[in-house]
Amino acid sequence: MSFYVTTPIYYVNAAPHLGHAYTTIAADVMARHHRQRGEDVFFLTGTDEHGEPVALAAEAAGVTPRELADKNAERFKALAPVLNVTNDFFIRTSDPEHVKAVQEVLTKVKDNGYVELGLYEGWYCPRCADFKSESEIVDGNRCPIHLIELTWEQEENYFFKLSKLQERLEQLYEEQPGFVTPSSRRNEALSFIKSGLNDVSLTRGKLTWGVPVPWDESQVFYVWFDALLNYYTALTYARPGEDLRDEFWPAQRHLIAKDILKFHCVFWPALLMAADLPLPKNVFVHGYLLLEGHKMSKSLGNVLDPFEVIDKFGADALRFYLLRDVSFGQDGAVSTEDFEKRYESELANDYGNLASRTIKMLLRYRDGAVPQVELDRAVAAEFDGLVDRVSAQVGDAELTAALEDIWVRVRRLNAYVGEQEPWKLSKDPERAADLDRVLATLAEGIRVVTVLLHAWIPERADRLLGALGVDGLDGTDTAPALAIATASFGAAVPTQVTDIDPLFPKQQPAPAA
Incomplete structure (x- = not known):
C-alpha cells in the first residue's frame, strides 16, 4: 500500500516562519506514522518561486527573482532537517523538469478545449497573486488576508474555462464527501462552486518571471496553475530515471491552510479534470496559528521564529506543541x-x-x-x-x-x-x-x-x-x-534498561532584570 502526502509549496518572497513549520510538521507526522504501518510513503514539500509576489519582493530587495528564489529556497530546505522532517523530495517550481511537465499538462488542457483568449479585469492582490470577487473584499477595498489595498488590473490573457466544469465539480462533492475535510471547509468550497463559477485567467501578459506559455511566448502561466501542478510533476523526476506516477498518483492527502482553499478545492480538481488526470483522494484544510488575533504572516510582521524555539527547546518540543495546543484543522492562538x-x-x-x-x-x-x-x-x-x-x-x-x-x-x-x-x-x-x-x-x-x-x-x-x-x-x-x-501492550516487554539523561530538561528561569 502507498501513501502520498504533500504540503503546499511555500512562497520564496520571504524567509520561513512558524506557520510554514506547522504544516510541514503535520505532514511529517503522517508520513512517519504511515511508514510505521509498513506503507510505501512519498512525502513532498518545496517552494513556489514564480509569479508577481516573488517578482515584487525581488525588486524591493534590489535583486533578480532568480537570486531571491535561490536564497530563500535554501532557507526552506534548511528548515526541514532542523524540524526532523523526512520529506522524500523538495521541489522548486523553477526546476526545468517541473517547467517542462507544466507546459505538457497545460497544453493538454488547451487541446481538450478548456482554454480561450479573452480580456480580464478586476480587483487584484499582488501578494496573494489572486483576483478578488466582491464577496472577498473587506474594509472598502482591501485584501482580507494581507489587509492591503487592491489594485484594478486589466489585461488580455488566456482563460481557463472553469465554468464548463461546474457540474462535474458539484458531482465530485456529492459523490465524494470526504474529498475536502473538515466538513466546514468542504461546505465552504461547495458554496463557492454553487454560487457560480467564472472562467479564470490561466496566463499573465505583464510578467516575465514564470513558466512560458508554449503556444504564446508573450505570456507566462498564472502562478497558481504552475504551482498546483507541482504535486503531480514532482513524481516525474523526484527519483532520477524513475516515473513514480503509477505508484503514488493520485495523492492520498494534500495539506493546506484555509487561505488557499479556493485554489486547491476548486481550481485544482477542475484543472485535473480538464487534463484527464485522476483526482487526489483528500484535501485537508487546516486553520491558522494566530498571534494577536491574526494569522502569522511576514507581511504583517507577527511571526515566531521556529529556529529560535528549536535552539532553546529542541525540535521535538516544537513538533509536540504545535499539534497539541491547537486542534489540528482549527484556528488557534499560540x-x-x-x-x-x-x-x-x-x-x-x-x-x-x-x-x-x-x-x-x-x-x-x-x-x-x-x-x-x-x-x-x-x-x-x-x-x-x-x-x-x-x-x-x-x-x-x-x-x-x-x-x-x-x-x-x-x-x-x-x-x-x-x-x-x-x-x-x-x-x-x-x-x-x-x-x-x-x-x-x-x-x-x-x-x-x-x-x-x-x-x-x-x-x-x-x-x-x-x-x-x-x-x-x-x-x-x-x-x-x-x-x-x-x-500493542505486552507485545515486546523490555528486558534490560540503561540510564538516560532527562529527555526534556527543565529550563532555568531567565534572570531578573
Whole structure:
C-alpha cells in the first residue's frame, strides 16, 4: 500500500516562519506514522518561486527573482532537517523538469478545449497573486488576508474555462464527501462552486518571471496553475530515471491552510479534470496559528521564529506543541508562554519524569533488568484498542485527537506510580512479586506510548527506546522496533534498561532584570 502526502509549496518572497513549520510538521507526522504501518510513503514539500509576489519582493530587495528564489529556497530546505522532517523530495517550481511537465499538462488542457483568449479585469492582490470577487473584499477595498489595498488590473490573457466544469465539480462533492475535510471547509468550497463559477485567467501578459506559455511566448502561466501542478510533476523526476506516477498518483492527502482553499478545492480538481488526470483522494484544510488575533504572516510582521524555539527547546518540543495546543484543522492562538507551560507540564513532567523515574527504579531495585512477569491486567486493559484508534485518527488527519489519546495513557502510567508506590514495595521483601509486576508494567507502558509518539517526537522517542533496551532501531521509521503492530501492550516487554539523561530538561528561569 502507498501513501502520498504533500504540503503546499511555500512562497520564496520571504524567509520561513512558524506557520510554514506547522504544516510541514503535520505532514511529517503522517508520513512517519504511515511508514510505521509498513506503507510505501512519498512525502513532498518545496517552494513556489514564480509569479508577481516573488517578482515584487525581488525588486524591493534590489535583486533578480532568480537570486531571491535561490536564497530563500535554501532557507526552506534548511528548515526541514532542523524540524526532523523526512520529506522524500523538495521541489522548486523553477526546476526545468517541473517547467517542462507544466507546459505538457497545460497544453493538454488547451487541446481538450478548456482554454480561450479573452480580456480580464478586476480587483487584484499582488501578494496573494489572486483576483478578488466582491464577496472577498473587506474594509472598502482591501485584501482580507494581507489587509492591503487592491489594485484594478486589466489585461488580455488566456482563460481557463472553469465554468464548463461546474457540474462535474458539484458531482465530485456529492459523490465524494470526504474529498475536502473538515466538513466546514468542504461546505465552504461547495458554496463557492454553487454560487457560480467564472472562467479564470490561466496566463499573465505583464510578467516575465514564470513558466512560458508554449503556444504564446508573450505570456507566462498564472502562478497558481504552475504551482498546483507541482504535486503531480514532482513524481516525474523526484527519483532520477524513475516515473513514480503509477505508484503514488493520485495523492492520498494534500495539506493546506484555509487561505488557499479556493485554489486547491476548486481550481485544482477542475484543472485535473480538464487534463484527464485522476483526482487526489483528500484535501485537508487546516486553520491558522494566530498571534494577536491574526494569522502569522511576514507581511504583517507577527511571526515566531521556529529556529529560535528549536535552539532553546529542541525540535521535538516544537513538533509536540504545535499539534497539541491547537486542534489540528482549527484556528488557534499560540504564544511563548503557552509553549513553555506545555513543555514543563507535559513533556518535562508527565512524560520525561515518568521515563526517568521508571528507569532509575529499575536500575536501583533490579539492576536494570526488567522482570519478565505477568503485567498488570487492569493497566493492560486501558491500552486495549489504542493502536487501532491512533491509526484511524492519523488516517483521518486528526493529529491532535490521536496525541490526546496517547497522552491519556501517559497520565494513566503516572497515576499508576502514585497508586502502587514502588518505593514502598521495595522495602518489603514479601512484596517483591508486586514490585516486579509494577516495574514491568511501567516499562512496557512507556515503550508502547513511545512507539506511538515516535511520529511526533522522533528524536527523543529513539533515545528513550534505546535506553529501554529496544532492539531493531536503525534511525528510520521503518525499523522493526517501530512497526505499529509492536505498540500493542505486552507485545515486546523490555528486558534490560540503561540510564538516560532527562529527555526534556527543565529550563532555568531567565534572570531578573
